[in-house]
Amino acid sequence: SQSVLTEYLDFSIDLAKQAGAMIKEGVDKRMAGSGSIMAKYSNPSDMVTETDQAVEAFVKEKISAAYPSHKFIGEETFAAGEKPSFTDEPTWIVDPIDGTTNFIHGYPFVAISIGLTINKVPVVGVIYNPLLNELYSAADGQGAFLNQTTKLPLFDTNAIAPLKDLSECLVMTEMGSDRSSAVISRKIDAIHNLVASKEDPGVRSVIQNAVGTQVHSIRSTGSAALNLCCVAKGVADIFWEIGCWEWDVCAAVVILREAGGIVLDGLVPGDKEVNIFCRRYLGIRPTGDRESQLNIARKFWSVVP
Ligand code: IPD
The missing domain is CATH 3.40.190.80 (D-Maltodextrin-Binding Protein; domain 2)
Structure with a gap:
């Protein structure tokens, strides 16, 4: 029901803000010259950092403490070899840092992405960029928002011509x-x-x-x-x-x-x-x-x- 989705949404927003603080700290550390970078799958363009791993471990732990029966699919858990099957159960699908290459360079488009599916349908989504302080959030049937107050899209859909070409x-x-x-x-x-x-x-x-x-x-x-x-x-x-x-x-x-x-x-x-x-x-x-x-x-x- 809508009230359960609101609870999951509030939980995700809170979690994204905490994870965002870890990411921001990680970027500050990198800018100060510390923090290691590892290549994934032996592909030098596919990188992972200790912050990706720490943020995912933190988020996974918080989710399993709050919702022990829910399933979890995360980028770093997957990379570590855990390949859970996708079911109708509530499933949190998380990227601890989307924009890892940006994180490494300090290019300011870096975000934690927390999604939730129920019956295989994505129903809650929160994306937080702690460097630009932009939080995007949505729950099924409740609209999408920037920083919880500005409704998306930023323009009035009735005022703008439909896409033609x-x-x-x-x-x-x-x-x-x-x-x-x-x-x-x-x-x-x-x-x-x-x-x-x-x-x-x-x-x-x-x-x-x-x-x-x-x-x-x-x-x-x-x-x-x-x-x-x-x-x-x-x-x-x-x-x-x-x-x-x-x-x-x-x-x-x-x-x-x-x-x-x-x-x-x-x-x-x-x-x-x-x-x-x-x-x-x-x-x-x-x-x-x-x-x-x-x-x-x-x-x-x-x-x-
Ligand atoms: C990557 C980013 C990038 C996209 C790659 C993704 P990551 O995610 O979203 O924009 O081009 O396909 O893998 O590795 O930074 O979490």
Whole structure:
């Protein structure tokens, strides 16, 4: 019921603030020259720090103390080899630091992401960036908020025209940590098709079916969760990424959906809400007009090679 969701939401907000303080302290320490960095899966672009591990251990402990029967899926627990099955039970899906690369560099888009699913549906989401002091939160049916008081999106959906064409869109995407050439070529080819001139789409002849759509531009914060929050705010129109994980998007899916946006499969056309485990995501900003969102999604899928 709504009151149970409110309890989970309040709990998550409180927890995110405590975890955020640990992250902020970790960034301060790094800026002072301490703190170690380890590579995950022997991939030098996929990194983990002692703060990721400490924050996840802290959050996991707090959740199991408050809700002993609930399940937990976390980025670092997963990396350590625990691969729990996903069930209908309440399941907390947590990324202790989304934007680990930013954390390492002190680039200020770093967030804790706490999501909760019930019956496999994401129903509570809290994302907190302690460096910019921005807290995004949402629970199913209760709307999405910035710092608990400002309703998302930041604009009045009735006052703004629905999305018409990709050429009017600001698109967020990421290089990500999967550097296999299959994933990277697909991303680069998609970015080419998005950015290239409409008049001269075939200039990079290696790309088959090159389609210049000349979007306004491409942006990346370095955190999939915070990219989706930009789309929920309405300051960007589209988020697309393949290769990121359920903990990067679980909380953000609730925030974007409650703001009036949609999250679909990043590669497979269809109008069903995304399966958060599919590792390919397409988020469209709030418009007040679902058909215009689906229309933009269809155009987007046609651009991805
Ligand atoms: C990463 C960030 C990044 C995205 C990667 C994610 P992490 O999460 O969200 O923006 O491009 O795919 O893995 O490793 O910083 O938690």
